[in-house]
Amino acid sequence: xxxxRLGDVLVTGLLDELDDRSAMAFVDELTERITRExxxxxxxxxxxxxIIDSFVARTLSELTTxxxxxxxxxxxxxxxxxxxxxxxxxxxxxxxxxxxxxxxAGMAALGWYRTRSSREGSRGDDAS
Numbered sequence: 001x002x003x004x005r006l007g008d009v010l011v012t013g014l015l016d017e018l019d020d021r022s023a024m025a026f027v028d029e030l031t032e033r034i035t036r037e038x039x040x041x042x043x044x045x046x047x048x049x050x051i052i053d054s055f056v057a058r059t060l061s062e063l064t065t066x067x068x069x070x071x072x073x074x075x076x077x078x079x080x081x082x083x084x085x086x087x088x089x090x091x092x093x094x095x096x097x098x099x100x101x102x103x104x105a106g107m108a109a110l111g112w113y114r115t116r117s118s119r120e121g122s123r124g125d126d127a128s
Contacts, residue, residue: 001032008105009110010034010072013045014056031062033058034072041110042067045103047078057092063080064097074098077106 001022003012010033018026019065030065034042048050077100087094101104 001027003030005033005037005039006107006112008039009036009041009043009107010037010039011043011045011107013047017058020055020074023056027063027066028061029042031066031070034067034070042072042074043103043106043110044074044076045106046076046083047080047102049083050080052083052086052092054092057094058089060097061093061095064094067104068096071109075100075106075109076101077101081088092122107120 001012001015005011010030012030013116014026030042030095033039044063048116049056060076067074073074075098076094079099098109100109
């Protein structure tokens with residue numbers, strides 16, 4: 001799974017099918033990158049996940065705790081309604097995991113804001 005760096009924030013996502021081995025490799029790589037790149041924030045986009053099991057839920061929770069110990073804030077973005085419903089029905093809790101409706105909202109929570117393009121800015125100038 002690719003992990004992109006935007007300033008001091010790492011951005012990544014989870015794919016549809018995440019087996020236990022892939023999940024552990026993902027955690028190892030992400031925690032290594034947090035340390036190596038002194039990341040202060042991590043955005044994990046899970047909008048492609050259609051189902052979640054207890055192992056993946058526990059992995060996200062543990063990853064968040066580990067990242068916090070390393071000085072990074074983690075936001076999980078894009079949770080689909082069926083995933084949220086499954087977590088509730090199974091009684092699974094993502095302790096300490098911050099969530100955002102989508103990746104843009106998650107990035108804003110981490111201090112990144114969408115800027116207006118120069119084209120949008122020039123419209124206001126033309127109206128004067």
